[in-house]
Amino acid sequence: MIARAQRRRNRSRNALACLAAGLLAAGAFPPAGRPALPQRHVVAIRGMAFQPAVLEAAPGDTIVRINRDLVPHTATAEGSDAWDTGILARGDSAQYVPLRPGEWAYGCKLHPTMQARLLVTREPGPRTPAAGNRAY
């Protein structure tokens, strides 16, 4: 009788341990200090500059570029076809969701004096697919 109750307690403990391991493996409990859900970052294009000029984000975050200038702009990754907003008129915006870590220098195709950097440096969040980057 006592042995049966002990086995039941052990089975419960094992089940809890398996559940906890599964949740950890799935990323349900991110390390302390890291937000659990993807974040939304806004980069304003204003005064012929990207603000902020350097943005750090995590895979799965949403990055919004919005043109607050009078004149059209793009936000285009340099040296690759990784992403390109296309031409954004005043008030237009475009979203980008990087899905893997990386570092991109980018600029405006129309105005070569405009330069900025995107750093995707942290581990993927719980809702982030495994690989690849999604274009705009």
Place this chain on the structure above:
Amino acid sequence: MSADRLLAFLAGLAAPGMLAAQAPPPDLSDAEVAHVAVTANTIDVELARFAQTRTQNQAVQEFAGPMIRDHTAVNSQAAALAERLHLAPADNSVSQSLAKGAAQARTVLESLSGSAFDRAYLDREVTYHQAVLDALNKLLIPTTANADLRKLLLEVRPAVAAHLEHAKRLRSPLETGK
């Protein structure tokens, strides 16, 4: 304000190193400031369109495109603002001086082709954007009374500065024959 004084002021703007000796800036009404702004944008759009038909240089082509797009966008915003403010842009000596200078530049450029045209066009763009930038800082922004028109001019200023820098970057290698 006499036309002579206005012309002296603009001549000072277009000639580096002469700013200290130039005439004091003329007083313009907001309607006149709006006309100067529209004229300045239109001049650069028209010259860029001509450059696109004349140049064989890919970088110059790629420079002219944003000149057309940007200055057209600014003029659209200026027109919308003028309509909202019930402000009829008023022709004035500064606008006329700009138009006269543009016509002279166009005549010179029409006689050129190839790399000589590219150099002359970029020289003109450097000088012109520097003059417009100086006019914004020393004439147009300080004399504008309406807050919305002043805000528009302040927003235009970084674009003019970026165009100036872009033109300088393109002009530099042409100068050394690279």
